[in-house]
Amino acid sequence: MNRSTERPERGSSEANHSIPFARAAIDEREEAAVLRVLRSGWLTTASECKAFEREFSAAVGARHAIAVNSGTAGLHLALEAVGVSRGDRVVTTPYTFTASAEVIRYLDADPLFVDVREDDLNLDPDELAGALHDNPDVTAVIPVHIGGHSCRMDEIMQHCAGAGVRVVEDAAHAFPGTFAGQPLGTIGEVGVYSFYATKTLTTGEGGMIVTDDDALARRMTVMRLHGIDREVWDRYTSSRPNWEYQVVEAGYKYNMPDILAAIGRVQLEKSTRLTHRRREIAHTYLSGLLERDYLRLPIDSGESSWHLFIIRIDPDRLTIDRNEFIRRLAERGIGTSVHYIPLHVMPYYRDRYGLRAEDFPVSLRAYQTAISLPIYPGLHEESVRRVIREVIRIGDDALRR
Ligand SMILES: Cc1ncc(COP(=O)(O)O)c(C=O)c1O
Numbered sequence: 001m002n003r004s005t006e007r008p009e010r011g012s013s014e015a016n017h018s019i020p021f022a023r024a025a026i027d028e029r030e031e032a033a034v035l036r037v038l039r040s041g042w043l044t045t046a047s048e049c050k051a052f053e054r055e056f057s058a059a060v061g062a063r064h065a066i067a068v069n070s071g072t073a074g075l076h077l078a079l080e081a082v083g084v085s086r087g088d089r090v091v092t093t094p095y096t097f098t099a100s101a102e103v104i105r106y107l108d109a110d111p112l113f114v115d116v117r118e119d120d121l122n123l124d125p126d127e128l129a130g131a132l133h134d135n136p137d138v139t140a141v142i143p144v145h146i147g148g149h150s151c152r153m154d155e156i157m158q159h160c161a162g163a164g165v166r167v168v169e170d171a172a173h174a175f176p177g178t179f180a181g182q183p184l185g186t187i188g189e190v191g192v193y194s195f196y197a198t199k200t201l202t203t204g205e206g207g208m209i210v211t212d213d214d215a216l217a218r219r220m221t222v223m224r225l226h227g228i229d230r231e232v233w234d235r236y237t238s239s240r241p242n243w244e245y246q247v248v249e250a251g252y253k254y255n256m257p258d259i260l261a262a263i264g265r266v267q268l269e270k271s272t273r274l275t276h277r278r279r280e281i282a283h284t285y286l287s288g289l290l291e292r293d294y295l296r297l298p299i300d301s302g303e304s305s306w307h308l309f310i311i312r313i314d315p316d317r318l319t320i321d322r323n324e325f326i327r328r329l330a331e332r333g334i335g336t337s338v339h340y341i342p343l344h345v346m347p348y349y350r351d352r353y354g355l356r357a358e359d360f361p362v363s364l365r366a367y368q369t370a371i372s373l374p375i376y377p378g379l380h381e382e383s384v385r386r387v388i389r390e391v392i393r394i395g396d397d398a399l400r401r
Contacts, residue, residue, distance in 0.1 A: 024202050063211070089137045141156065174307070206264060226251045285309055339372050342366075344356075
């Protein structure tokens with residue numbers, strides 16, 4: 001029996017299947033790659049990781065790619081390298097996962113939240129310009145490409161250059177999306193991808209940092225492994241013994257093991273096909289749901305990685321709220337999620353910074369109305385159609401008359 005989870009689900013009982021919200025596109029090739037590493041006897045960071053970095057940097061056209069054990073670790077290293085330190089402020093949006101903001105706190109700096117645009121749920125460049133003007137203590141900005149849809153990077157880069165502020169792209173959702181043809185993650189000074197289990201390219205847990213800046217790359221490479229001044233795992237190429245090193249900083253333990261890098265290399269090889277399938281699913285959703293004007297659909301720029309497919313319901317047109325909509329989908333076997341409960345209503349950020357729910361109205365409204373539908377390469381066409389049918393059935397039944 002073929003256990004591939006990348007291939008579409010099949011079977012005549014399709015109509016009764018539960019459709020999970022997410023599922024990794026893993027098959028025998030990733031299994032073989034892991035076995036190869038296990039049998040090599042060298043499990044931690046070495047040649048697989050180096051090869052993955054080389055292949056990834058070529059794929060996105062960056063000078064350096066630095067593999068790490070999570071996107072969060074990558075964001076931490078990136079902020080540290082661009083010089084964020086105690087008392088600084090760093091702009092990001094509340095409409096993101098907590099990792100985007102917690103890394104600012106790791107460095108004893110403070111997040112300055114700026115609301116998102118209504119249309120793409122990404123950092124609003126006009127609001128950013130105002131925030132930079134009013135807050136000269138801002139030293140960096142983290143634009144987050146939500147769901148793989150690009151932020152308005154041209155405007156953001158322009159505002160940041162004008163204010164002398166560093167840009168670290170949170171490209172956790174964004175591989176291999178682009179903005180005006182340029183890979184997301186390569187537009188700011190540093191870009192960070194996540195390879196968490198649900199992401200468009202996964203290693204289970206993991207991440208990749210990219211930059212064209214040699215000094216930043218050097219700093220992040222040293223800090224990735226305990227602040228050691230050389231890459232001690234270059235056992236294949238170095239004539240120096242691997243016990244001979246200097247500790248030049250109190251660094252972190254953020255390296256990616258070869259077992260994960262081997263999975264990543266296979267995923268990277270498959271990524272064109274995996275992205276193609278995500279785009280097909282997105283197009284089916286877009287055309288299938290188009291005529292329901294109580295739904296707000298994501299905008300198709302033609303460049304998204306389609307990590308997420310977030311629809312928003314219009315609660316004024318329906319007799320049920322978002323939670324009830326999700327409950328009814330679950331009743332019909334359809335897994336969904338919500339991206340995101342905004343950070344400014346989370347107890348930590350709310351209480352520490354005295355934030356009120358209404359301070360970021362676009363993020364709050366998006367949270368209250370958003371439903372993320374299943375989108376992943378193994379999702380069968382019939383399942384996509386079933387999701388569309390059920391969304392329409394639930395929505396039409398709940399229409400206010
Ligand atoms: C927007 C965003 N940024 C950063 C991260 C952190 O990535 P990781 O889980 O690999 O640490 C995530 C993870 O889900 C994310 O969604």
